């Protein structure tokens with residue numbers, strides 16, 4: 001069929017867990033389609049794994065328990081890093097790059113925390129490090145942002161980028177299931193991180209947001225500057241009040257360009273029940289990107305699991321295989337912008353971020369309590385949108401929704417409200433976004 005038959009591209013897979021098995025099985029099952037797309041076949045030359053995976057038929061594969069055998073194997077063109085973590089994985093990737101091999105990885109922590117170093121090394125060695133599977137599993141959001149939307153200035157992006165967290169929030173709010181029970185199911189389904197606090201406390205989402213923001217704005221990866229807040233303190237009462245006011249609570253990663261700099265933040269967020277993202281449920285992920293030319297866009301799909309994540313890993317292998325014969329200077333840059341064109345745009349401190357707030361507190365049901373609270377809000381330049389107060393004896397819940405205000409003002413107001421003798425305990429604060 002083809003004039004010249006190119007020799008197969010040889011890949012080595014490191015790690016044969018959930019994503020490794022999906023990657024291996026997709027390469028096997030879709031081999032014919034993949035060969036037709038690439039123009040040459042892709043062969044799994046070697047697998048480095050501590051143990052075999054019963055879902056993979058590896059009888060004819062060279063197996064090794066030392067993943068560095070794969071990074072040092074002279075036969076291998078592309079090393080697929082699927083072991084996770086940031087220490088051994090960093091060493092493995094740098095070894096492969098040093099050996100002149102291309103790398104495909106699904107490791108968001110590695111890219112978010114060590115990507116600047118890895119990309120610099122890859123640039124020096126003229127190899128590619130591809131990482132589509134690191135963000136939102138099966139959704140091709142890296143490719144969309146880096147290539148499909150490359151004509152735009154990105155104004156903002158907001159995503160549900162942790163499937164486990166979304167699964168937990170959805171099951172808790174729709175079925176009233178217990179937190180621990182839902183988390184256990186997510187672990188059994190292979191969605192959760194090895195340390196599930198990464199999911200629940202927003203660290204996983206912060207890794208992914210860091211990567212998306214760098215590609216959106218052409219800034220170096222700055223995980224340490226990403227504000228990170230998890231879902232573990234959200235109560236059933238918060239969910240119920242939000243619903244009554246016409247909102248859903250979603251755990252969002254948000255990056256926004258403002259005149260002062262870039263906002264990078266992961267936190268539970270109230271969004272209108274009518275917003276598209278409010279209807280992204282279960283383990284599904286979705287990312288909205290607002291470009292100045294295209295307007296708002298939405299990509300949606302499975303954010304975790306063997307086959308969806310394997311889908312992105314294999315797409316990267318195909319991309320790398322296609323460009324093996326191309327001039328390295330014509331490749332799409334790792335972070336979408338030419339490396340020497342990365343900008344030092346400031347990442348804003350959380351105190352300088354502006355948004356609406358949902359405040360939920362327990363107060364004494366006495367004359368003047370609401371007046372004192374509204375006075376404090378007014379003193380801090382905070383305008384109220386709506387208030388709900390419940391009947392009760394003694395302590396009653398009070399919910400206040402505000403218009404947009406700087407976090408700095410809200411911090412001062414909350415400190416003053418919590419100091420009032422009629423307010424019991426702390427004020428629950430959840431940020432509100434209109435995604436407009």
Ligand code: HSE
Pocket residue numbers: 134136137161162163164165191192193199204303304305
């Ligand atoms: N633990 C992650 C999630 C896996 O739940 O989304 C995919 O990165």
